[in-house]
Amino acid sequence: MALVNEHFLKLPDNYLFSDIAKKVNSFKVVHPRARIISLGIGDVTRPLPQASIEAMHRAVDELANAKTFRGYGPEQGYDFLIDAIIKHDYTSRGIQLTPAEVFISDGSKSDCGNIGDILRHDNSIGVTDPIYPVYIDSNVMCGRAGTLENGRWSNVTYIPCLSENNFIPQIPDHRIDIIYLCYPNNPTGMVISKDELKKWVNYALKNDTLILYDAAYEAYIQDSQIPHSIYEIKGAKKCAIEFRSFSKTAGFTGVRCGYTIVPKELTACTLTGERIPLNKLWNRRQCTKFNGTSYITQRGAAAIYTPEGKKQVKDIIDYYMTNARIMKKGFENIGCKIYGGENAPYLWLKTPNGISSWKFFEEMLYKANVVVTPGIGFGPSGEGYVRLTAFGKREDCEEAMQRLKQNMF
Numbered sequence: 001m002a003l004v005n006e007h008f009l010k011l012p013d014n015y016l017f018s019d020i021a022k023k024v025n026s027f028k029v030v031h032p033r034a035r036i037i038s039l040g041i042g043d044v045t046r047p048l049p050q051a052s053i054e055a056m057h058r059a060v061d062e063l064a065n066a067k068t069f070r071g072y073g074p075e076q077g078y079d080f081l082i083d084a085i086i087k088h089d090y091t092s093r094g095i096q097l098t099p100a101e102v103f104i105s106d107g108s109k110s111d112c113g114n115i116g117d118i119l120r121h122d123n124s125i126g127v128t129d130p131i132y133p134v135y136i137d138s139n140v141m142c143g144r145a146g147t148l149e150n151g152r153w154s155n156v157t158y159i160p161c162l163s164e165n166n167f168i169p170q171i172p173d174h175r176i177d178i179i180y181l182c183y184p185n186n187p188t189g190m191v192i193s194k195d196e197l198k199k200w201v202n203y204a205l206k207n208d209t210l211i212l213y214d215a216a217y218e219a220y221i222q223d224s225q226i227p228h229s230i231y232e233i234k235g236a237k238k239c240a241i242e243f244r245s246f247s248k249t250a251g252f253t254g255v256r257c258g259y260t261i262v263p264k265e266l267t268a269c270t271l272t273g274e275r276i277p278l279n280k281l282w283n284r285r286q287c288t289k290f291n292g293t294s295y296i297t298q299r300g301a302a303a304i305y306t307p308e309g310k311k312q313v314k315d316i317i318d319y320y321m322t323n324a325r326i327m328k329k330g331f332e333n334i335g336c337k338i339y340g341g342e343n344a345p346y347l348w349l350k351t352p353n354g355i356s357s358w359k360f361f362e363e364m365l366y367k368a369n370v371v372v373t374p375g376i377g378f379g380p381s382g383e384g385y386v387r388l389t390a391f392g393k394r395e396d397c398e399e400a401m402q403r404l405k406q407n408m409f
């Protein structure tokens with residue numbers, strides 16, 4: 001008899017996006033003519049950079065020819081992409097990495113979720129709250145999160161990020177084995193300063209904590225003082241793994257490509273106290289369970305580092321960040337408290353008069369026909385907020401702001 005992994009049964013069904021869809025559909029039945037604008041979409045809408053499209057076409061042609069055909073590639077990724085990442089994303093910021101520390105993947109969701117394979121099931125976990133739900137759910141699946149009690153997992157420390165603390169996560173007063181940090185943050189759109197990030201690195205070094213640093217949105221950082229990588233902080237190579245993605249940087253949500261940095265000097269312990277390099281374990285894990293990102297995809301990703309690719313990526317990001325500015329200004333003009341959106345494609349709106357996330361979601365839907373994402377879906381500290389994204393079309397952002405002004409505030 002095959003037995004299931006019963007930890008999966010502890011996972012509550014994720015109703016957030018299906019509940020949103022249900023509420024929008026019931027609204028449409030009663031108001032069939034309403035044109036609904038979604039400011040909640042988490043997917044990009046701009047097409048791929050031209051440089052990537054051309055590189056992928058060329059890669060297809062190579063695969064079509066017996067002389068240039070390629071089959072399985074290296075599990076860790078092709079050198080041409082790894083070298084470009086090191087040069088443009090790290091050396092340019094004064095960070096030295098070797099190719100063996102970079103692992104190309106099919107996106108950072110997989111890596112954030114799979115990294116737990118190389119870590120014991122009984123490590124304690126810390127997350128900033130609200131957060132990208134993959135961090136917690138992937139730990140629930142292997143039993144590491146404990147049991148769900150009043151909407152919180154027993155083995156998870158929730159570090160609240162609220163307007164009251166300016167969304168700056170406070171260093172825990174106890175030691176935690178593994179901490180997830182995500183900056184720029186999904187869902188709040190807030191960033192972390194070098195000084196604050198230093199505090200986390202120092203905490204990790206002092207407490208032998210592993211930081212899992214998700215920098216999927218680093219390309220959106222506009223302020224030159226904000227760190228793009230945790231390795232800009234001294235000592236971070238000894239305590240942190242970093243995840244990055246081409247999804248929101250270059251429209252690769254459907255193409256699928258990301259990468260993970262596991263520094264050679266990063267170690268964690270066995271129960272007997274022996275220190276084991278995590279790079280070696282992750283390499284073993286990837287070689288066993290992953291057969292590499294497609295050649296075509298990696299060629300497309302490498303093209304964003306060419307001069308024309310860089311310019312095209314900048315144009316895409318500028319487009320979304322202009323949307324973010326329009327929305328932020330629009331909400332501020334109507335007297336709302338809105339956060340993020342300056343160095344990230346997300347905006348985090350505090351609901352007026354303390355009404356619940358879902359109630360405000362419904363008000364926006366019914367009064368302005370605008371869809372947002374209720375903050376409670378991202379964790380307990382998300383109650384009383386809604387998330388907006390800048391990934392929509394410009395004309396929709398503008399119209400949504402007009403409708404909100406006329407019909408709601």
Ligand code: PLP
Nearest residue numbers: 107108109132186216245247258
């Ligand atoms: N990390 C964060 C914080 C995200 O918001 C997302 C996607 O929404 C991901 C990782 C996953 O990105 P990818 O498309 O590379 O899997």
